[in-house]
Amino acid sequence: MVFEVKNIRKSFGETEVLHGISFQVESGKALGLLGRNGAGKTTTIRILMDVFRANSGEILMDGKPFDRSKYQIGYLPEERGLYPKKTVIEQMIYLACLRGISKKEASDNSKKWLKRLEVSEYENKKLETLSKGNQQKVQLASTLVCNPEIVILDEPFSGLDPVNSQILKDVVKELIQQGKLVIFSSHQMAYVEDFCENIAVINRGNIVLNGELKEIKKDFGKGRVIISSENYSLEELKQKCESIFSQMVIVKDIKKDYLILELKENYKKNNLLEEVLKTDIELEHFGNYEPSLNDIFVAKAGE
Amino acid sequence: MKKFITVLQFELTNYFKNKTYITTTLIIAFIIGIFFTLPRFIDMSDFFGVPMKSLEKEKEEVPEEEYQKFALLDQNGYFKEQTVLKAAFPETKWIIAKNIEEIKSLVEKEDVDCGFVVKSTTELEYYVINKGMMDSNTETFKEVLNTIGRQIYCQKNGLDYESIQKAFNQPVNVKEQVLGKDTMKNYWYCYFLIIIIFMMIIFYSNMIATSITAEKSNRSIEVLVTSVNSNFLIFGKVIAGALAGVVQTGIIICEILVLYKVNREYWNGVLDMFMKIPAESLITFAFFGLGGFLFYAFCYGAVGALVSKTEDLNKSTGGIQMIIMFVYFGVLMQLQNVDGIFIKVASFLPFSSYSAMFARVALGKVEPWEVIVSFLILLISVIGVGILGAKIYRMGTLRYGNPIKISQALKTLRQK
Numbered sequence: 001m002v003f004e005v006k007n008i009r010k011s012f013g014e015t016e017v018l019h020g021i022s023f024q025v026e027s028g029k030a031l032g033l034l035g036r037n038g039a040g041k042t043t044t045i046r047i048l049m050d051v052f053r054a055n056s057g058e059i060l061m062d063g064k065p066f067d068r069s070k071y072q073i074g075y076l077p078e079e080r081g082l083y084p085k086k087t088v089i090e091q092m093i094y095l096a097c098l099r100g101i102s103k104k105e106a107s108d109n110s111k112k113w114l115k116r117l118e119v120s121e122y123e124n125k126k127l128e129t130l131s132k133g134n135q136q137k138v139q140l141a142s143t144l145v146c147n148p149e150i151v152i153l154d155e156p157f158s159g160l161d162p163v164n165s166q167i168l169k170d171v172v173k174e175l176i177q178q179g180k181l182v183i184f185s186s187h188q189m190a191y192v193e194d195f196c197e198n199i200a201v202i203n204r205g206n207i208v209l210n211g212e213l214k215e216i217k218k219d220f221g222k223g224r225v226i227i228s229s230e231n232y233s234l235e236e237l238k239q240k241c242e243s244i245f246s247q248m249v250i251v252k253d254i255k256k257d258y259l260i261l262e263l264k265e266n267y268k269k270n271n272l273l274e275e276v277l278k279t280d281i282e283l284e285h286f287g288n289y290e291p292s293l294n295d296i297f298v299a300k301a302g303e
Numbered sequence: 304m305k306k307f308i309t310v311l312q313f314e315l316t317n318y319f320k321n322k323t324y325i326t327t328t329l330i331i332a333f334i335i336g337i338f339f340t341l342p343r344f345i346d347m348s349d350f351f352g353v354p355m356k357s358l359e360k361e362k363e364e365v366p367e368e369e370y371q372k373f374a375l376l377d378q379n380g381y382f383k384e385q386t387v388l389k390a391a392f393p394e395t396k397w398i399i400a401k402n403i404e405e406i407k408s409l410v411e412k413e414d415v416d417c418g419f420v421v422k423s424t425t426e427l428e429y430y431v432i433n434k435g436m437m438d439s440n441t442e443t444f445k446e447v448l449n450t451i452g453r454q455i456y457c458q459k460n461g462l463d464y465e466s467i468q469k470a471f472n473q474p475v476n477v478k479e480q481v482l483g484k485d486t487m488k489n490y491w492y493c494y495f496l497i498i499i500i501f502m503m504i505i506f507y508s509n510m511i512a513t514s515i516t517a518e519k520s521n522r523s524i525e526v527l528v529t530s531v532n533s534n535f536l537i538f539g540k541v542i543a544g545a546l547a548g549v550v551q552t553g554i555i556i557c558e559i560l561v562l563y564k565v566n567r568e569y570w571n572g573v574l575d576m577f578m579k580i581p582a583e584s585l586i587t588f589a590f591f592g593l594g595g596f597l598f599y600a601f602c603y604g605a606v607g608a609l610v611s612k613t614e615d616l617n618k619s620t621g622g623i624q625m626i627i628m629f630v631y632f633g634v635l636m637q638l639q640n641v642d643g644i645f646i647k648v649a650s651f652l653p654f655s656s657y658s659a660m661f662a663r664v665a666l667g668k669v670e671p672w673e674v675i676v677s678f679l680i681l682l683i684s685v686i687g688v689g690i691l692g693a694k695i696y697r698m699g700t701l702r703y704g705n706p707i708k709i710s711q712a713l714k715t716l717r718q719k
Contacts, residue, residue: 075526080522084521098530
């Protein structure tokens with residue numbers, strides 16, 4: 001399955017909040033929808049789920065208009081919420097039946113997912129008696145209870161401790177391995193980096209970066225090197241680079257352990273290395289810059 | 304349809320498992336149980352103001368020391384013999400006073416319940432500390448004085464009082480044959496059923512609205528509307544509320560009917576006027592009552608979707624409540640004039656026909672075509688309000704913050 005969002009626009013009153021969102025994702029892969037608070041991630045997801053109607057644009061599945069009724073979709077909304085006064089199993093079965101599966105299957109699936117998410121002991125407890133983290137796990141279990149082909153998770157990691165985050169991370173990896181189509185939004189770049197092959201960065205209602213994460217990283221690191229010295233502090237090294245190598249490089253950033261330098265046109269890594277070796281700088285690190293998703297996100301979404 | 308049944312089942316189970324619902328049903332059933340079996344054990348004649356079977360059966364002589372005490376100042380000596388007085392005021396001990404001051408003093412010290420000063424057959428003074436709502440002593444005494452007056456007149460004019468009395472008070476046997484409707488008999492059950500449907504609307508519609516607002520408040524609404532058609536959700540909720548209401552009211556009415564039938568002898572048929580309801584009235588009540596209930600339930604459901612906190616609900620339902628109250632009091636006040644223009648107009652309006660048309664069928668003149676047209680208007684309105692309610696419900700999803708006004712919601716719907 002290839003899921004495509006094309007040029008989605010959405011206005012609330014006179015204000016346009018999405019200015020033409022487009023991205024693509026296919027089965028067996030996960031798309032990480034990234035963006036700062038208020039960038040438009042949740043609105044985009046809500047349009048995918050038909051909670052809001054887009055003013056224009058298309059949502060396609062295998063090139064045809066996306067008919068939600070033909071697919072089982074597991075949706076975890078950003079606004080978490082189930083019935084606090086109902087028992088866990090009762091509401092999971094209800095939600096599964098609402099999505100069209102039989103009561104027996106709903107019951108079996110509920111038990112399976114509660115066990116997988118390590119909350120099966122709360123099966124017959126009222127939701128309100130559970131901790132926030134466990135409530136979130138129950139909500140995730142009810143998202144997956146209908147054995148969905150498409151999984152849409154809005155900020156699934158928020159509110160989870162590292163152990164629970166790891167469980168969720170494993171579950172998402174399993175879903176990807178099972179060939180599910182996964183779309184999720186998150187602020188936790190480490191998780192996105194871990195299992196997303198594709199990302200789409202939304203900034204102020206626009207897609208500012210979209211594509212395969214590996215390629216994006218490669219592109220973003222192209223023409224950049226890292227450098228650190230044993231006899232100069234990073235600040236001193238920065239000043240030195242700016243005075244001696246200003247023709248060849250621009251100092252882009254100071255990280256904790258190294259400087260990031262961007263090579264100017266017509267200069268290569270080796271040219272810089274040759275020049276550095278002519279100076280009194282004793283190299284500690286010198287090499288290709290491999291950006292983290294966090295760096296890319298800050299660079300793109302912080303613009 | 305399967306999903307609609309799922310919603311209906313879930314919502315209905317919620318009602319049947321709801322502690323308030325169960326407790327209310329049990330408490331009302333218990334109170335009714337006690338009330339309807341009470342005449343078996345105690346005399347309730349005073350409660351109803353009419354003699355009950357239990358009283359007739361087991362009437363015991365009241366001991367003289369428990370007689371009520373009345374004071375009397377008889378300035379003209381009409382009551383040297385107290386035969387007439389004793390007949391009019393049984394179980395009463397009369398204290399003869401010498402003057403008005405003594406009467407006042409006896410009443411003030413509460414040595415007597417009240418006091419009478421008879422100045423002539425046409426002039427009477429009555430002394431009492433607090434006059435009760437049901438105090439008819441002066442009326443009874445006036446009758447006594449009239450009798451005395453007539454006796455004196457007959458004596459003066461040489462007439463035989465007894466024969467005149469007999470001639471003037473011939474017993475008349477009346478056999479009523481009501482060919483149309485007996486308004487007197489139908490009035491009370493009509494009154495009673497209008498109160499029942501009013502209470503059902505207020506109680507259950509509020510519960511429906513609360514259940515919808517609670518889903519917004521606990522944020523489960525987003526999961527729900529993305530899992531199932533929102534029409535199924537609101538129709539399921541409203542119909543479940545209606546069924547829960549019908550079941551609870553049905554249990555209570557059945558209990559009343561059974562207990563009254565079992566204890567009717569002890570009740571001396573006092574409540575027959577509430578129980579003997581003609582089939583046509585019952586059918587009208589069932590159809591119009593249910594229609595009116597659904598009409599308001601959908602209105603409340605839509606309002607519930609416009610509010611995100613249950614504490615804001617009362618403020619938003621105030622407008623609908625005003626209409627319900629206006630219809631309720633308007634129809635009850637016009638029950639003695641059911642063929643008047645107010646009830647006639649109200650019987651065709653969807654928000655009032657549930658009680659007005661029922662009142663017309665029970666108490667007034669109404670043509671079958673009027674009932675059919677009115678019901679069709681109600682039916683179409685219920686469907687219309689249902690669809691509109693579902694749209695408002697869908698539109699109200701994720702609209703948190705201050706309650707949205709209905710006018711604003713309708714405007715938003717028109718823009719879409």
